[in-house]
Amino acid sequence: MTMVATSRLGEARHFGAHAPEIEERLALLAEASRVLADASLEPPAVMERLCGLVVPLLGTACALRLLSEDGLWLRTVASASSAPESRARFQALISQRMRADEGLAAEVLDTGEAQGVEAVLVLPLRARGHAMGTLTVWRDAPEPGDSEPFDPGEHLLLQELADRAAMALDVARAYAAERQARQAAEVAAGRLARLQHVTAELSEALTATRVAEVVLEQGLAVADATGGGLWLVDPDTARVTLLRCAGCTPDAEERLRRVPLTEEAPAARCLRELRPVWLERGDALEGMRKPALSSACLPLVVDGRALGALVFAFSMPHGFDEDERAFLQLVAHHAAQALSRARLLEGEQRARAALREAHQTLEAIIQASPAAIMLLDPDGTVRLWNPAAERMLGWTAEEVMGKVLPAVPPEHWDAFRHSLERATRGTVLDGAPLAGRRRDGSAVQMAVWTGRVHPANGPPQCLSMMVDITERQRGEAAQRFLAEAGGVLAGSLEEEETLERVAHLAVPAYAETCGVFLEDESGAVRCVATAGASEASEVPPPGLLVVTRVIQSGRPETRSGLSDADPTSACAGGTFAYLCVPLQVRGHTLGALTFVTSKRAYDAQDLSLAQELARRAALALDNASLYRDARQAIRLREEFLSIASHELKTPISALVLQVQSLMAGLARSGAQFDPERLRRGLERVDRQVKRQTLLVNDLLDVSRLSAGKLELVLVPLELGALVREVAERFEPEFARSGTPLELSLAPEVRGQWDRLRLDQVLTNLMSNALKYGRGNPVRVELEVTEGRARLRVKDGGIGIAREHLPRLFHRFERAVSERNYGGFGLGLWIARQIVEAMGGFIEVDSVLGEGSTFRVDLPRG
Ligand code: ADP
Numbered sequence: 001m002t003m004v005a006t007s008r009l010g011e012a013r014h015f016g017a018h019a020p021e022i023e024e025r026l027a028l029l030a031e032a033s034r035v036l037a038d039a040s041l042e043p044p045a046v047m048e049r050l051c052g053l054v055v056p057l058l059g060t061a062c063a064l065r066l067l068s069e070d071g072l073w074l075r076t077v078a079s080a081s082s083a084p085e086s087r088a089r090f091q092a093l094i095s096q097r098m099r100a101d102e103g104l105a106a107e108v109l110d111t112g113e114a115q116g117v118e119a120v121l122v123l124p125l126r127a128r129g130h131a132m133g134t135l136t137v138w139r140d141a142p143e144p145g146d147s148e149p150f151d152p153g154e155h156l157l158l159q160e161l162a163d164r165a166a167m168a169l170d171v172a173r174a175y176a177a178e179r180q181a182r183q184a185a186e187v188a189a190g191r192l193a194r195l196q197h198v199t200a201e202l203s204e205a206l207t208a209t210r211v212a213e214v215v216l217e218q219g220l221a222v223a224d225a226t227g228g229g230l231w232l233v234d235p236d237t238a239r240v241t242l243l244r245c246a247g248c249t250p251d252a253e254e255r256l257r258r259v260p261l262t263e264e265a266p267a268a269r270c271l272r273e274l275r276p277v278w279l280e281r282g283d284a285l286e287g288m289r290k291p292a293l294s295s296a297c298l299p300l301v302v303d304g305r306a307l308g309a310l311v312f313a314f315s316m317p318h319g320f321d322e323d324e325r326a327f328l329q330l331v332a333h334h335a336a337q338a339l340s341r342a343r344l345l346e347g348e349q350r351a352r353a354a355l356r357e358a359h360q361t362l363e364a365i366i367q368a369s370p371a372a373i374m375l376l377d378p379d380g381t382v383r384l385w386n387p388a389a390e391r392m393l394g395w396t397a398e399e400v401m402g403k404v405l406p407a408v409p410p411e412h413w414d415a416f417r418h419s420l421e422r423a424t425r426g427t428v429l430d431g432a433p434l435a436g437r438r439r440d441g442s443a444v445q446m447a448v449w450t451g452r453v454h455p456a457n458g459p460p461q462c463l464s465m466m467v468d469i470t471e472r473q474r475g476e477a478a479q480r481f482l483a484e485a486g487g488v489l490a491g492s493l494e495e496e497e498t499l500e501r502v503a504h505l506a507v508p509a510y511a512e513t514c515g516v517f518l519e520d521e522s523g524a525v526r527c528v529a530t531a532g533a534s535e536a537s538e539v540p541p542p543g544l545l546v547v548t549r550v551i552q553s554g555r556p557e558t559r560s561g562l563s564d565a566d567p568t569s570a571c572a573g574g575t576f577a578y579l580c581v582p583l584q585v586r587g588h589t590l591g592a593l594t595f596v597t598s599k600r601a602y603d604a605q606d607l608s609l610a611q612e613l614a615r616r617a618a619l620a621l622d623n624a625s626l627y628r629d630a631r632q633a634i635r636l637r638e639e640f641l642s643i644a645s646h647e648l649k650t651p652i653s654a655l656v657l658q659v660q661s662l663m664a665g666l667a668r669s670g671a672q673f674d675p676e677r678l679r680r681g682l683e684r685v686d687r688q689v690k691r692q693t694l695l696v697n698d699l700l701d702v703s704r705l706s707a708g709k710l711e712l713v714l715v716p717l718e719l720g721a722l723v724r725e726v727a728e729r730f731e732p733e734f735a736r737s738g739t740p741l742e743l744s745l746a747p748e749v750r751g752q753w754d755r756l757r758l759d760q761v762l763t764n765l766m767s768n769a770l771k772y773g774r775g776n777p778v779r780v781e782l783e784v785t786e787g788r789a790r791l792r793v794k795d796g797g798i799g800i801a802r803e804h805l806p807r808l809f810h811r812f813e814r815a816v817s818e819r820n821y822g823g824f825g826l827g828l829w830i831a832r833q834i835v836e837a838m839g840g841f842i843e844v845d846s847v848l849g850e851g852s853t854f855r856v857d858l859p860r861g
Helices: 009-015 022-036 043-054 084-095 103-111 152-204 208-222 250-256 266-273 322-368 387-393 410-424 470-490 495-505 544-553 604-672 675-706 719-737 755-772 802-807 827-837
Strands: 061-067 073-081 115-117 120-127 130-138 227-234 239-246 258-260 277-279 294-302 305-314 372-376 382-385 430-437 443-453 461-468 513-519 525-531 557-559 577-585 588-597 714-718 741-745 750-754 778-784 788-794 841-847 851-859
Touching (some): 022 152, 043 130, 073 130, 103 130, 208 239, 208 322, 239 250, 239 266, 266 277, 266 305, 305 322, 372 387, 387 443, 387 461, 410 430, 443 470, 470 604, 495 525, 525 544, 544 588, 577 604, 588 604, 604 675, 675 827, 714 755, 719 741, 719 750, 719 755, 755 778, 755 827
Antiparallel strands (some): 120 130, 227 305, 372 461, 513 588, 557 577, 577 588, 778 788, 841 851
């Protein structure tokens, strides 16, 4: 309130006392209108101007009072006083608030009429039919006898001034209200703009932390708060956890970090009650750097569920009008929405991460699986192909993905698709066998397990796990084959049949052609049986050269690979793989077995199978040959027994007859018995006894030689002399049979030999030449070289068939029938034992029907 001082006090005193001057009053009213018409003026200024017009022209002081909003009080808003000495008193008078419903003011306001009591005139301020306040004008009390202090003209003038002032005040108030409204709208618009900014930031916040950051950095500024905090509800622990706070001390931050929901803290309370807690004079945080004098705790609610609490703290006591409450709740609403979104997003990200992890684990399992894993559509289209599938079948994932499974050969395709369809309908294959082919065309045996898979979109698929069982099956097949082979080989002890069986065993499972080769005693290698060869007479590949090498070295030879150019070409002239393995038994190589194929390559497993077969075959062959030998031995023994009994019995019978006839002659004739006849009879007896002695000696030699008890007595010897001596001994017999005997002896064939034993050899050869010589000339030749002596006994007799030659020097072996020729079949065997004991050898050349030549070759010792 401003006091208006004026220097026109004197004039004022007389203005009302004299007759009103119309011009002056009009001028005053015009001035009043001009002053009050200034709409831009603030109401207090209007009031001051009015008071300035009243004092001093119409009174010594004046006060303008306005009604309070409740209409109970009048408040002085402007005053003026012209006399400085009365200013203090007047000041006291007008400074008080006064009741509007009491005293003069009440009457004035009630009636709307000015009331003058002594020198005070109180006028109502009215506008649009409403009382707004009063205008009080003081004048010095009139002298006794004076007329009324305010004449009716002045009264009218003052009322007119009051009315105009009231109107101006009304206008000014309306103006001020309008301006205030505009300002409020501007504040609201500003807040809205800032809220929009916060909302935009919140809409981009992807995490709860970021939401807290935006709310507490920007929301705080928007709300004009000095600090705050955002808590999240932990649904599991019924606690709230501080996510972020602003303006708090570190201690407070630590204290506020975890708040149980049951606690009486305002933030906890707003969460429990799910409504804001407004503390117009209170600090919800209790630990701000700058103590808060008011605070707002807002629950962050989405779908009726509290996600957290937001607290704003203000440095000043705070009324929180409707606008502000709505605004802060809007901020909280947006924050809650953003938090909910962020939670959803975080949940989704966690779910995605878990899914990704699960996917990665699954992927790692599929990648590392030793079994082939593939996912197939019902029509066989490949959707998944792991490295084991690539290793097993040869195709890379790029080559097969989206294409029909190429590993199933056309002939099995229908059956495969049928089982695929059944698998996608839910039938489970549990290790079912499947014949497939690899990328390189080779066959593969697989065991298949299936399961149905339901993808999110599309028809069911078949998950197939496959394991390569080719080797296992091959192993099993090989075991079966060998077991079968054992049975087949054991089925016969006939050598020839066994050979045929051996050859046929491996065809066609392991070879297109199989050959059995044996080495004979002379070291020659012959193909003795074949299977699968186009012509049986043909020597099958790889040929005699390779086979001979294998027999000599005792080590197998293989050519495992086929030419890539033409794997299907026939063996002859084409490419082929072969295996050649020795037939070994008891440390001795009998021959070799060959496997040949043009269909595939041979590998280590084939080789070991062939070796195993060869071992069993060799054993079977050995058994067959032992059996043959045993049978032969039995046959020979039986033959020998019958010959021996005949050979021994016949001379004895002849001897007995001879002796009986001599004895009968002697008994008849007595001393007249013809001595010549006796001599001839005794000669025959002597021959028979000698022959018997030779036979018995041979038998004795057999047992001696068989027991390894042949002892040589080596002495210096001239072989020619010995030959002549034996020839002389044979002369009568040669003569008797009319066989000419020729000797062609090198001189001085000397050496260290056993005389008696060589005599035995010569006797044997010459008696054979005589026996089998058919009377043709027999020729004995003796040659000598530096170190050796060579004896030949040639005859032109019956000769020996080719097939008998190899075994002629064996025990009991004979090339003639016992009916035609007597003998034990021991002579040549004994001769060979003797010659070999002296380091030499004996052999024979013979042509059946033409004669034989026996050769004895001796080192000279
Ligand atoms: P043996 O003459 O007592 O039968 P050997 O061992 O002396 O027994 O002869 C064995 C077989 O060899 C004879 O049985 C005979 O078949 C044959 N052989 C031996 N020497 C001759 C020969 N010079 N000419 C033809 N065959 C012979």
